[in-house]
Amino acid sequence: AQRVTQPEKLLSVFKGAPVELKCNYSYSGSPELFWYVQYSRQRLQLLLRHISRESIKGFTADLNKGETSFHLKKPFAQEEDSAMYYCALSTFNNAGNMLTFGGGTRLMVKP
Amino acid sequence: DARVTQTPRHKVTEMGQEVTMRCQPILGHNTVFWYRQTMMQGLELLAYFRNRAPLDDSGMPKDRFSAEMPDATLATLKIQPSEPRDSAVYFCASGPEAGGYTIEQFFGPGTRLTVL
Numbered sequence: 261a262q263r264v265t266q267p268e269k270l271l272s273v274f275k276g277a278p279v280e281l282k283c284n285y286s287y288s289g290s291p292e293l294f295w296y297v298q299y300s301r302q303r304l305q306l307l308l309r310h311i312s313r314e315s316i317k318g319f320t321a322d323l324n325k326g327e328t329s330f331h332l333k334k335p336f337a338q339e340e341d342s343a344m345y346y347c348a349l350s351t352f353n354n355a356g357n358m359l360t361f362g363g364g365t366r367l368m369v370k371p
Numbered sequence: 372d373a374r375v376t377q378t379p380r381h382k383v384t385e386m387g388q389e390v391t392m393r394c395q396p397i398l399g400h401n402t403v404f405w406y407r408q409t410m411m412q413g414l415e416l417l418a419y420f421r422n423r424a425p426l427d428d429s430g431m432p433k434d435r436f437s438a439e440m441p442d443a444t445l446a447t448l449k450i451q452p453s454e455p456r457d458s459a460v461y462f463c464a465s466g467p468e469a470g471g472y473t474i475e476q477f478f479g480p481g482t483r484l485t486v487l
Binding site for chain 2: 266303304305306309350353356357358359360361362364
C-alpha cells in the first residue's frame with residue numbers, strides 16, 4: 261500500500277536560514293508527488309508538483325527515486341513561509357486517481 | 372475566482388446528534404473528495420466521487436458516516452450519531468479530471484467540528 265511519511269511534525273528555523281522539510285514515500289507504481297501548503301487561516305493550496313520542476317516562492321523539491329524522497333527546500337527562509345506543509349503522493353487504484361497525504365510538518369520561521 | 376465553498380464553517384454539537392456538512396465544488400470539476408484533518412493523523416481521505424458516483428469511501432467509518440452527491444453542485448457528508456472522536460476539521464476538495472487523472476485538487480476552507 262502507498263504511504264507518505266513526514267518525519268517532523270514541527271520545524272523551527274530563524275529567518276534567513278536554510279530549510280528542508282522531509283518527505284519519504286512508498287509506492288509500487290510510478291510516483292507523482294506534490295507539496296501543498298496551508299497558511300494560517302487559509303485553505304490548503306498546491307505549492308508545487310515534481311513534474312513541473314518549478315520553483316515557487318523560492319521553494320524547490322527534487323524527486324529522488326533511489327531514496328524514495330521528495331524533500332522541500334528553500335535556501336533562505338522568510339517569516340511568511342510559516343505554515344503547515346503537506347507532502348502528497350498521487351496514486352491509482354481501481355477507484356481511480358487520488359492523493360495520499362503525509363502527516364504534515366508545521367514550519368515556524370522566527371525573526 | 373472560482374472557489375470550493377463549505378458550510379458551516381464551524382459546528383459545535385453534542386454527542387449523539389446528527390451532523391451534516393455541505394460542499395459546493397467548483398463548477399466543471401468532476402471529482403470531489405472529502406478529507407478529515409486531525410493533529411494526530413494529518414489529512415485522511417474519507418470519500419471520493421467522480422461524476423457524482425462514489426468511487427472510494429474505504430477511509431470512512433461506515434456505521435456512522437455517509438457521503439452523497441445529490442447533484443453536481445452539492446456534496447454532503449453526514450455523521451449520525453456523532454461522537455467526540457469525530458471532532459476534527461473536514462475538508463472538501465474538487466478537481467478537474469482528464470484521462471482518469473485529477474490534475475490538481477482545490478480545497479475548501481473546511482468545517483471545524485466539535486462534538487461535546
